[in-house]
Amino acid sequence: MNHFQPRRGQLHAERIPLAALARDHGTPLYVYSTATLTRHWKVLGASLRGLDALVCYAVKANSNLAVLATFARLGAGFDIVSGGELFRVLKAGGRPGQVVFSGVGKRDDELAFALDAGVGTINVESAGELARLSAVARRLKVRAPIALRVNPDVDPKTHPYIATGLRESKFGVPVAEARRLYHQAVRDPHLDVRGVACHIGSQITSLRPFIDAVGRVRALATDLARAGIRLRHLDVGGGLGVTYHHEAPPSPAAYGAAITKALAGWDGEVHLEPGRVLVGNAGILLTRVLQLKKSGRKTFVVVDAAMNDLVRPAFYDAWHDIEPVVTPAKGARAVTCDVVGPVCESGDFLARNRKLVLPAEGDLLCVRTAGAYGFTMASNYNSRPRAAEVLVDGDRALLARERETYTDLIRGEALPPPARKPFRRRRG
Ligand code: LLP
Numbered sequence: 001m002n003h004f005q006p007r008r009g010q011l012h013a014e015r016i017p018l019a020a021l022a023r024d025h026g027t028p029l030y031v032y033s034t035a036t037l038t039r040h041w042k043v044l045g046a047s048l049r050g051l052d053a054l055v056c057y058a059v060k061a062n063s064n065l066a067v068l069a070t071f072a073r074l075g076a077g078f079d080i081v082s083g084g085e086l087f088r089v090l091k092a093g094g095r096p097g098q099v100v101f102s103g104v105g106k107r108d109d110e111l112a113f114a115l116d117a118g119v120g121t122i123n124v125e126s127a128g129e130l131a132r133l134s135a136v137a138r139r140l141k142v143r144a145p146i147a148l149r150v151n152p153d154v155d156p157k158t159h160p161y162i163a164t165g166l167r168e169s170k171f172g173v174p175v176a177e178a179r180r181l182y183h184q185a186v187r188d189p190h191l192d193v194r195g196v197a198c199h200i201g202s203q204i205t206s207l208r209p210f211i212d213a214v215g216r217v218r219a220l221a222t223d224l225a226r227a228g229i230r231l232r233h234l235d236v237g238g239g240l241g242v243t244y245h246h247e248a249p250p251s252p253a254a255y256g257a258a259i260t261k262a263l264a265g266w267d268g269e270v271h272l273e274p275g276r277v278l279v280g281n282a283g284i285l286l287t288r289v290l291q292l293k294k295s296g297r298k299t300f301v302v303v304d305a306a307m308n309d310l311v312r313p314a315f316y317d318a319w320h321d322i323e324p325v326v327t328p329a330k331g332a333r334a335v336t337c338d339v340v341g342p343v344c345e346s347g348d349f350l351a352r353n354r355k356l357v358l359p360a361e362g363d364l365l366c367v368r369t370a371g372a373y374g375f376t377m378a379s380n381y382n383s384r385p386r387a388a389e390v391l392v393d394g395d396r397a398l399l400a401r402e403r404e405t406y407t408d409l410i411r412g413e414a415l416p417p418p419a420r421k422p423f424r425r426r427r428g
Contacts, residue, residue: 002281003033003392004366009327011366013284015395018325022286022364025388026403028305029286030375032062034070034393036282040252041074044274047256051263051270056100058238058275059085061372066391066400067279068092077120079238079273083110086117096120100235100271102149102199104170111136115144121271123149123197123235125172130181130191137190146185147195147235150178152216156201156209156239159316163201172198175220182229193229196221199237199273205249207258210236214262221266234263235271242280244369245319252277276372283371285310285387286325287350289363290342299337301356303365306341307348308381310367310374314347322350325364328357339365343382375401383409 003014011018013031021031044055056077059068063085068078069092077098078089089099099119101110104126111133114122124130124146137144151172156163164171173181178196185191200213214236221231236259241249250258263270287305294300312318322339334355341348350367359365378386385404390397 001039002036004031004036004281004284004368006327011323011325011327013390013392013397016392016397018284018286018366019364021390021392021397022288022325024397025390025399027286027288027364028303028309028387030283030370030387030389031286032064032067032279032283032371032389032391032400034391036371037067037070037279038074040278040282041071041076044252044256044272044277047253048260048270048272049256050260052268053270053272054098054233055272055274056098057278058273059089060376061275062279062283062374063088063376064389064391064400065092066389066398068094070391071278077271079275080119083107083113086110086114086119090117100147100197100273102197102273108132108136111144112140115140115142119145121145121147121194121197121233121235123147124181125149127173127177127181130185134188134190143190143192145192145194147193147197147231147233148173148178148181148185149197149199149235150175150217150220152198152200152213154200154209154213154216156204157206158201158203158239158241161316162203164199175216178220179223182224183227186229193231195231195233195235195268195271196224197235197237197271199235200239202239202276203241203247204239205241205247207250207254210239210255211258211262213237214259218263218266221268231268233269233271234266235273238273238275238277240274240277242276242369242372244321280372281369283369283374285320285367285370285374287365287367289359289361289365291361292358299335299358301337301339301359301365303339303341303350305350305367305387306343306382306384307345308343308379308384309341309387310350310370311377311379312373313350313352314345315377320350320370321368322354322356323366323368324357324359325366332357334358343384380404380409385409
């Protein structure tokens with residue numbers, strides 16, 4: 001359920017016509033819906049009612065300050081993977097004690113920043129990182145609150161680039177090694193062992209992998225308790241999928257029920273790190289048709305959004321629904337076309353072999369489910385300024401991020417000093 005729906009023949013973001021947003025802010029434009037963000041937050045929260053749960057929104061999915069502030073006001077914790085994400089969370093009013101710092105490679109300065117800010121948990125992903133974190137904590141004269149991220153070796157059955165919980169993936173530590181590291185960590189005066197974490201992948205569309213992973217992590221926690229190591233929380237990660245095309249992921253209610261069941265008897269806290277399910281279809285990318293083009297038997301719709309704005313189709317061959325902003329006349333004939341951007345790569349497409357009512361030059365198209373891993377994966381490739389972002393709330397629109405300018409593009413760059421005069425040898 002989302003709040004980008006047609007009214008009187010025009011797609012709206014809540015109560016604002018998308019065409020009005022394009023007129024006021026230009027294209028390409030990311031548009032987010034506060035009502036949708038809030039609804040997703042509440043639905044997920046309701047599904048976890050039986051648990052002592054802390055939901056830490058995964059910032060990487062959409063890190064716009066206005067989005068983060070919306071979640072912070074709803075009481076969210078945050079899952080971060082870099083110092084930059086921590087900086088954003090703090091700016092947006094997130095509570096540091098409800099932040100979990102994940103990630104397979106954290107620099108010492110990032111660890112120090114996190115300890116200094118007082119984050120709730122640092123999810124440690126290797127023996128080396130555990131030793132480094134201990135040293136940083138000793139230097140700062142604090143105890144680092146930690147969980148170990150274990151790799152439960154479960155196949156999440158998703159795109160290989162976003163599967164993280166398999167033995168051969170770079171993430172987490174194998175269960176046997178985790179057991180050894182827990183025994184080491186509890187004896188370390190600079191570490192405060194709080195919990196255990198896992199995250200097996202993203203865009204997961206069935207419950208089984210979650211149930212298996214939680215079962216394995218839970219078994220480890222039970223073993224550790226027998227050995228006298230009591231953990232306060234169990235972090236089940238994120239990963240619940242959304243519908244881009246024909247997927248039918250479990251509802252948040254079914255997901256919550258499955259997690260609750262898998263954790264029956266666990267009396268500690270449960271942490272979650274959802275990203276996509278909260279923001280995915282709370283955002284769209286609005287783009288304008290620049291050109292129609294025929295090449296052989298192919299029809300290309302060239303639009304002003306490109307792979308630098310939304311890389312998912314190019315990177316994962318991902319599907320995003322594309323709809324005209326103005327509802328086409330009944331019975332209008334659809335044709336098969338490629339929707340492509342202006343970037344100089346054949347991989348620069350938003351859709352391939354897609355059936356669309358052929359738009360005209362200047363028409364607006366709405367690329368759906370772009371709220372997660374859309375803007376956050378954007379780049380300046382081809383020296384294209386990054387798009388603006390707007391957060392709609394009812395009939396109000398906040399320009400949540402200005403469109404970048406050409407000056408922004410070269411910020412911090414330097415020209416080499418003027419060429420020195422060549423040395424001339426005197427004669428005689
Ligand atoms: N926790 C950790 C440790 C993660 O690595 C991730 C995502 C999440 C939570 C949130 O997962 P979610 O609930 O959003 O599935 N760029 C890719 C997705 C990469 C996901 C990376 N990790 C895409 O566009 O599909």
